[in-house]
Amino acid sequence: MDRQFHNLRFQKKKLQAMIVKTFAPNDRKKVMAAFQFAKQKHKGQRRHIGTAYVIHPIRVAIILLDEVGTWDADVVAAGILHDVVEDCGTRLKTISSRFGKRVASFVRILTRPRGKGESDQEKEQRKKQKLALLARTDGEARLIKCADILDNLRSAADVSWWQWSPLIRRKFPRWQREFQFAAKFAKEVHPVLYREIVHALRVFKIKRLVRGMVRFGF
Numbered sequence: 001m002d003r004q005f006h007n008l009r010f011q012k013k014k015l016q017a018m019i020v021k022t023f024a025p026n027d028r029k030k031v032m033a034a035f036q037f038a039k040q041k042h043k044g045q046r047r048h049i050g051t052a053y054v055i056h057p058i059r060v061a062i063i064l065l066d067e068v069g070t071w072d073a074d075v076v077a078a079g080i081l082h083d084v085v086e087d088c089g090t091r092l093k094t095i096s097s098r099f100g101k102r103v104a105s106f107v108r109i110l111t112r113p114r115g116k117g118e119s120d121q122e123k124e125q126r127k128k129q130k131l132a133l134l135a136r137t138d139g140e141a142r143l144i145k146c147a148d149i150l151d152n153l154r155s156a157a158d159v160s161w162w163q164w165s166p167l168i169r170r171k172f173p174r175w176q177r178e179f180q181f182a183a184k185f186a187k188e189v190h191p192v193l194y195r196e197i198v199h200a201l202r203v204f205k206i207k208r209l210v211r212g213m214v215r216f217g218f
Contacts, residue, residue, distance in 0.1 A: 005158060006051050011058045018065045019076075027073035034077035034099060035061075041088040048171070049159055056151055057083060063147040067192060072140065074099075078106035079144045085111045109134065109141040110148075124174050131185045139189070146193040149182045153197060157204035172208055179204065 004010040019031050038057050045053035060079045064070050077099055084090040085107055092111075096104035112130045114123075134145055156175050179201050186194040 005059075005154070006049075006055070008052050008055045008058075011055055011062065015058050015062055015065075018062065022065055022071060023073055030073050030099060031061075031077050031080070034080040034103075037098065038080045038084055041084045041090055045087065047155065049155070053083075053087070056155070057081070059151045060144070060147045063150055063193075064144065067150075067196065068143060068147065068190065070143070074102045074106065075140050075144060078103045078110070078140075079147060081107050082110045082144055082148060086114070106138070106141050106144060109137050110144060120171075120174055124178060127178055128181050131182060135185060135188065142185075142189045143193075146186045146189050146197070149179070149186060150193055150197050150200060153179050153182075153200040153204060157200050157207055159207075176201075176205065176208070 015035065016032070019028055019035070022028075023031060035058070039054050042052070042054040042057070047053055047056060057080045060082065061076050064076050064079050070076060081095060081099070081103065085092060085095070092104050092108050095107050112126060118126070131145070134142055156172075156179070179197075183194070183197050183201055186197045
C-alpha cells in the first residue's frame with residue numbers, strides 16, 4: 001500500500017494534477033467544480049478510521065483516471081460526487097443543474113436509499129440488492145461502483161492495528177461478506193479493477209487473520 005494512501009493533501013494534489021493533465025478546459029472546469037462541491041458537502045464527515053471522508057471520492061476519481069484510464073469527464077465527476085446524495089442529503093436536481101443530466105443520472109443509479117434505523121443485517125442485504133440492480137444498468141455507473149468498491153477494500157485492508165476499535169472489529173465479518181459479493185459483480189465489469197479487487201480482498205483476509213491471531217496471543 002502506498003504510504004500516502006491516507007494523506008489527504010497528497011491525494012488532493014494528485015487528483016488536481018491528473019485533472020489538468022487529462023482534460024481540455026471545459027471538461028477540466030466541470031471536474032474541478034465537482035471536486036470543490038464534494039469537498040464542501042463532505043466537510044466535517046469522517047471515515048470509520050477517522051480520516052476526512054472526502055479522501056474516498058478523491059481516490060475513486062484517481063482510480064478512474066489512473067487505473068481505468070477514462071477520458072470521460074462525466075464519469076470522473078460522478079465518481080467524485082457519488083456519495084453526496086446518499087450521505088449529505090444533496091438533491092439530484094442540484095447535481096443535474098450544476099453538472100448536467102448525465103452526471104446526475106450516474107449519481108442517481110449509484111445512490112442507495114437508506115432505511116431509518118437500518119440494522120447491519122439489513123444494510124448488508126440492501127447493498128447486495130443494489131449491486132444486483134447495478135449489474136443490469138449503465139456500464140459507466142458499474143465502472144464507478146467498481147472503483148468505489150476497490151477503494152473501500154484497500155482502505156479496509158489498510159486499517160492499522162491501533163485503529164481496531166470494538167466497533168470496527170464487529171464490522172469486519174460483514175465487510176468481508178460484502179466484498180466477496182462485490183468481487184463477483186466486478187468480474188463482469190472491468191478485468192483490471194476485478195484483478196485489483198481480488199488482490200485487495202486477499203490482503204484484507206490475510207491481515208484480518210494475522211491480527212486476530214496476534215490479538216488472541218497465537
